[in-house]
Amino acid sequence: MAHRWKNNLTRSDVTPHDIYLNRRQLLGGAAGLGLATLAGGKAQASELEPNSWEEIISYNNFYEFGTGKGDPAQHAHRLTTSPWTVTIDGMVDRPGDYKFDEIMAAMTIEERIYRFRCVEAWSMVIPWNGFELKDLLDLAGVQESAKYVAFETLYRPEEMVGQRFGTLDWPYVEGLRLDEAMHPLTLMATGIYGKTIPNQNGAPLRLVVPWKYGFKSIKSIVKITLTDKQPPTSWNKALGREYGFYSNVNPEVDHPRWSQATERRIGGGLFAKRIPTLMFNGYEKEVASLYEGMDLRRFY
Numbered sequence: 001m002a003h004r005w006k007n008n009l010t011r012s013d014v015t016p017h018d019i020y021l022n023r024r025q026l027l028g029g030a031a032g033l034g035l036a037t038l039a040g041g042k043a044q045a046s047e048l049e050p051n052s053w054e055e056i057i058s059y060n061n062f063y064e065f066g067t068g069k070g071d072p073a074q075h076a077h078r079l080t081t082s083p084w085t086v087t088i089d090g091m092v093d094r095p096g097d098y099k100f101d102e103i104m105a106a107m108t109i110e111e112r113i114y115r116f117r118c119v120e121a122w123s124m125v126i127p128w129n130g131f132e133l134k135d136l137l138d139l140a141g142v143q144e145s146a147k148y149v150a151f152e153t154l155y156r157p158e159e160m161v162g163q164r165f166g167t168l169d170w171p172y173v174e175g176l177r178l179d180e181a182m183h184p185l186t187l188m189a190t191g192i193y194g195k196t197i198p199n200q201n202g203a204p205l206r207l208v209v210p211w212k213y214g215f216k217s218i219k220s221i222v223k224i225t226l227t228d229k230q231p232p233t234s235w236n237k238a239l240g241r242e243y244g245f246y247s248n249v250n251p252e253v254d255h256p257r258w259s260q261a262t263e264r265r266i267g268g269g270l271f272a273k274r275i276p277t278l279m280f281n282g283y284e285k286e287v288a289s290l291y292e293g294m295d296l297r298r299f300y
């Protein structure tokens with residue numbers, strides 16, 4: 001395949017790890033005592049304080065390695081992520097198997113500190129490194145007819161021990177509307193805290209859609225398909241009444257079995273108050289226009 005790669009890799013955009021460590025230390029007692037949810041300015045300042053590396057890599061959902069929060073950290077070391085190719089097909093001008101290294105050479109890696117809100121009502125703040133999904137889709141050349149993007153995770157039960165059980169219908173699949181996929185907030189993450197993304201977080205590349213519940217942010221992607229039909233998604237297939245295609249974070253639309261009005265920030269400490277969940281996870285200004293005129297209760 002003859003690709004013409006843009007050559008604008010700027011790894012120096014990555015902010016060094018120790019800046020965050022220092023900021024955490026500076027924050028001092030308040031965060032440690034779980035008082036980071038005080039009203040007013042203080043809450044604003046600490047609200048985007050990243051979780052620690054240890055928290056981010058030890059409390060995970062990645063059912064390919066088991067359903068416990070500690071299972072991915074325990075089992076994901078068995079996954080081999082090199083070599084890795086991402087098949088991009090469907091309604092694109094340049095379909096093919098894109099080598100991960102070639103993708104990296106073509107992309108601009110930047111840091112994005114995003115809130116991350118799981119549908120289970122816990123959250124973190126994660127300093128991702130990655131590139132905009134739009135840049136990858138542009139590389140493949142999205143055709144006029146495409147309306148949706150479908151994503152697929154690796155299926156390799158020899159290494160992904162959770163895939164030996166029928167917890168979900170493997171491989172894990174997800175999807176976005178094309179305008180959601182092209183949105184500048186939509187990231188393909190390849191790192192955290194300036195380091196290569198750990199296997200349990202979805203190495204070597206995973207989607208991050210910060211205004212949607214975490215399960216939309218599919219990990220360890222091997223296939224991206226441009227299509228004109230809304231693609232099936234794993235959690236919708238498993239429990240369609242509870243998990244819709246859109247899955248936008250919305251404090252006003254509860255899960256059938258629990259409230260989505262508040263969330264527990266991981267690492268907040270034993271006495272931390274739950275914090276209010278923000279519309280579109282705090283990205284309302286950036287993304288609300290994508291859903292203008294849509295009934296968000298119906299399109300959950």
Ligand SMILES: Nc1nc2c(c(=O)[nH]1)N[C@H]1C(S)=C(S)[C@@H](COP(=O)(O)O)O[C@H]1N2
Nearest residue numbers: 060061062063118153172214215217218219
């Ligand atoms: N392939 C795959 N992707 C996945 C999942 C999964 O089980 N398999 N879990 C999702 C859920 S429910 C969440 S909350 C996030 C968790 O990402 P993290 O472990 O990096 O915080 O990954 C999402 N992506």
Ligand SMILES: [Mo]
Nearest residue numbers: 118119214215
């Ligand atoms: Mo989740």
